[in-house]
Amino acid sequence: MVQEFDKVGVVGLGAMGAGIAEVFARAGFTVTGVEIDSAAVDLGRDRVHASMDKAVHKGKLTEAERDSILGRIAFSTAREDLANADFVVEAVPESIEIKRDVFADLDRVCPPGTILATNTSSLSVTEIAALTGRPEKVVGLHFFNPAPVMKLVEVVGTVGTSPGTVGVTAEVAKRIGKTPVTVSDRAGFVANALLVPYINDAISVYERRIASREEIDTAITKAAGFPMGPLTLADLVGLDVCVAVMDVLWEEFRDPRYAATPLLRRMVSAGMLGRKSGQGFYDHSGADNPAEDPPDGRIAQIVRNRERDFDLADLLLDAHIDDAMRMISDAYASERDVDTAMRFGCGYPKGPTELLEERGATRVAVTLHNAAALGLRGSRAPAPLLTDLLPRPVREG
Known part of the structure; x- marks a missing residue:
């Protein structure tokens, strides 16, 4: 099932979200990064480009590889552009009010089969899942900063997350070059x-x-x-x-x-x-x-x-x-x-x-x-x- 995934959305392009978008694009996914307004989009785009340029400067990527990766990332201010996403990662600030707005939109816009992942490091994934009509498709996917460098991701299932969703998310983590640790929803995770x-x-x-x-x-x-x-x-x-x-x-x-x-x-x-x-x-x-x-x-x-x-x-x-x-x-x-x-x-x-x-x-x-x-x-x-x-x-x- 993971091999069928192609389109990934990332909501929030701060330091963490921009890094997550880069990680997925490096792994061959087509990525749409979404921010609240054009100024935030420009900052997010600059973060991704700066990271890619740094990799070229250090000899970790060729210019052609950088350009190919950047060509797989689109930037937008409209969450509706995630209507065809297979997998969406939310990386907005740690506020349940902000996440409530994001997940309500994602639940409305994305197809029923789309997995919605939150990068929260401190909030309850269960509470976030309850903001949607698809709790079985909501999972925690906690990256560590800087996302392109750190290998760990914590895959966090709730009492309502289906085993299939947890399994697919762990496989996605492996595909993007990360080492997943799968746990249940509990304060602080591991x-x-x-x-x-x-x-x-x-x-x-x-x-x-x-x-x-x-x-x-x-x-x-x-x-x-x-x-x-x-x-x-x-x-x-x-x-x-x-x-x-x-x-x-x-x-x-x-x-x-x-x-x-x-x-x-x-x-x-x-x-x-x-x-x-x-x-x-x-x-x-x-x-x-x-x-x-x-x-x-x-x-x-x-x-x-x-x-x-x-x-x-x-x-x-x-x-x-x-x-x-x-x-x-x-x-x-x-x-x-x-x-x-x-x-x-x-x-x-x-x-x-x-x-x-x-x-x-x-x-x-x-x-x-x-x-x-x-x-x-x-x-x-x-x-x-x-x-x-x-x-x-x-x-x-």
């Missing part, structure tokens, strides 16, 4: 549900003056080989996005683990959103970032000197691993899916379960216990699956 609480933990450590921003970021990149530390990553993702994801997780689970730190909220209120605003945990305006002095409080000393058998990297990584094991314990995602999501979606050299194997269950459990005793983490016990891996004396102690 990657954001694991990544953003880890970032939030790092912000809490910084807020409580347990370590400087440089200490936090360096500890993680040195210990785990992540491409960047959590505070640098927070600035890249956008602090407003981090708050939005934490709030969605809180609304769904009502677990203190998912309460955004006060510092994160204050920075967003102050307009300090990270790279997009020029200022976050680091200055992105071009000015130098002076190194901060390491905090010298009692808890900072305990962590720095490993007085309770854990250090800064342990504190952040082991809580992150526990979250992954809890997700697997809940049967939401498999070990393979969790590791795939974090490696291909977040650039991890090793997934959480691979990190667990490397670090050992006992070490992780001891860190969680001792950190909780210092009030550094919630009091909940380690994930059941993690507990099952412990030697009996540790498990019973």
